Amino acid sequence: MTDNTYKSGAEALIPVPVEPPTLWNRNFRLFFTARAAAVLGEGTVPVAFAAGLLGAGRPGSAVGYALGLWTAAFAVFVLFGGVLADRFTARRMMITADLLRLPGAALLAVAFAVGSPPLWAVYGLSVVAGVGAALFQPGVASTIPRIAPDVQRANAVLRVVEALMTMAGPALAGLLVALWNAGAAFAANAATFAVSAVCFLLMRIPPAPPGGRQRGSFASELALGWREFRSRSWLWGVISIWTVYGLTVAGPMVPLTASLVTGGHGSAVYGTLMAVNGAGSALGGLLALRIRPRRPLASGAVALLGLPVNLALLGLGAPVPALAAGQFVAGTAFAYWLVMWSTAVQTHVPQEALNRMHAYDVAGSLLMMGVGRALSGPVAGLVGPEAVLLAGAGIAVLVVAALLSVRPIRDLPRAPQEIRSLS
Template sequence: MTDKYRYKSAAAAGVPRPAGPPPSPPPLWSRDFRLFFVARAVAVLGEGMVPVGLAAGLLGDGRPDATVGYALGAWIGTFALLVLFGGVLADRFTARRMMIVADLLRLPGAAVLAVAFTAGSPPLWSVYALSALSGVGAALFQPGVASTIPRIAADVQRANAVLRVVEALMTMAGPALAGLLLVVADVGAVFAVDAATFGVSALCLALMRVPARAYDRARRGSLRAELALGWREFTSRAWLWGVIAIWTGYGLTVAGPMVTLTATVVTGDHGSSAYGLLMAVHGAGNAAGGLLALRLRPRRPLAAGAVALLGLPVNLYLLGTGAPVAWLAAGQFVAGAAFAFWLVMWSTSVQTHVPQEALNRMHAYDVAGSLLMMAAGRALAGPVAEAVGAERVLLTGSGLAVLVVAALLLVRPIRRLGRAPGV
């Protein structure tokens, strides 16, 4: 809760407002936060390079287009299947340790791909296996991100907003850097830099001195018992499971098809260069949304984030009506900003309302549900678009996106969730 709102509540209760200006927010850029900031920046940079490297390496060797999808699918599949276990392990062994293990697991896999593509044409089974190994590492890494932020940052919302901005910038920079390396070197160089990013991330995490908590040393039950306990924590919060339930439907019917059909519609109508431009604009919108979240501190963050999501149906409507590129760019910017603002509000709410000892598992449930439904939505988008037309699917998605916002605002526990005390 910001000081402005704290003063307002105090005044309503008859408590006199303190004299002088509100105190400044606590400093953000501690040593640990700087190290974590660098770790996240380089990790997202490396992640953005991988699809470009896989496409260039496999298609350059004359492999079918489907092999790129299979390689990326091996990553997504193992990640989605194992992320819940990653959440349990992060709660059991601490998030920082599991993230370091995850980076050290993925580094040699990327290095092997670098050598293999430099030496020639690696067998497909090895590419798929190493992609799956990277997915395992991601499943061990991702749950710990949520619980680390409240430990190293006194101002959780500012930390989330800053990280959202740098992640948006690195998401744009990753493919661009990969493209540059393909011009001046080869595919092996792309994966060599990707391997280096894991090394930098692991080093930064190892240098952090995250304070220990009492529950870090608490006795833990079996893996099955910990999963069951996490499920009870999850289902006991109506606002939490309500958002995730709504969001899984959104991923299946709106977000998943939108990713696939944006690529096919824009590329088909305006060419691949226009699609690349629109994705860059979308990334810029993500950064703008993160900057907006640095400034605004609504009393009811999930309600404010839901209202911001009205930018998504605008983008889908423009895509579905065949708008010119300039309007499509405006839609992508608005959608990127809307989603980033929602993501900061959602992440901050989860990190400040869920007990720290269960936070990794809660984040894992969120990621697993969202990712699986988005993957299903992407897979179904093509056949459905062939049957009824891509434009109709996008326009239907625009209407469904409005219904998603309405659902978030109509569910009372979601709409009325306030800021955690002191946030």
């Protein structure tokens, strides 16, 4: 890539090369650190709740309620988080969210360190953490294109570190519980919120260009986000198809995999398989660093064919080495799809609406996955978990076919700014 500036004298005919802007600028380094810390902290929470509540003699359902209330609060408030991030800037909302969650995690750390806190307090603080996550998450999507000259590369790098931190979080929590107690794991979670908040405070993001319109009421902004969402057929097409996937495939897959593998091979094998899945996710991010498809959603959809392989192996009761291979392939496929999907949304949706678009995406996907998880037990009780997983494998193939059959999804090109970043 060269500019049109030429040197004088003997060098008058030699073009001056212009280096493309580096991905690892100050803002991206801070964002990278914040995301690594946040995902590491998130990974400690399920282990910390399980160790703290079960260790205090609480029933196993208490752990489920604590995590379920977090998910419910997140799903309910994430749309509001999208509107607030568009109104007050994503950076401010993410700092606010971290500062909201930090004292809650610190209180849980103290409570579990000194004894057994009442369940109402645990549930209440879990809801607060879910609200904080809902205020935080929409801003992730809109911040990346503001700080990264190469959006796909940024998403791929972040996907790699998130996969690694997803594996490291439970391991860190288990170590802290073994050495001290559940309170230490919650203290580590609180520390990650502090790290994230400091990183966002240090970031210097230039203000977005004026959108040319005045902000309306909260309700009107939410409605405007819905109209923006409906106006893009490729966007609502993917999310509509993905709700079916969440209900019938992704939702049942997690609890049924856990029950089948743990029941048949033990919890240690299940933990190993989840680590292998995380390693596959890291590889998927690395592949997305190298592969630059002209039609990113079509490329990502083809990669999703790795998911039914994993489901079929689980449903057929394959031996552990085959199950590990399936988990690795599934992790790779899903991570590659996520990078392509995130990049498409972040480069094709206007900046002033991006937070709300991401919120609609997250809310729809999460709600249907929750329903799928809730229904997986009763359905598996009627037909067997193997049958549910095998049916999910077939539906996963149909999901890929649906994504590729819808022309606006299949033919969505790489955004012009992404093409320029490669030149």
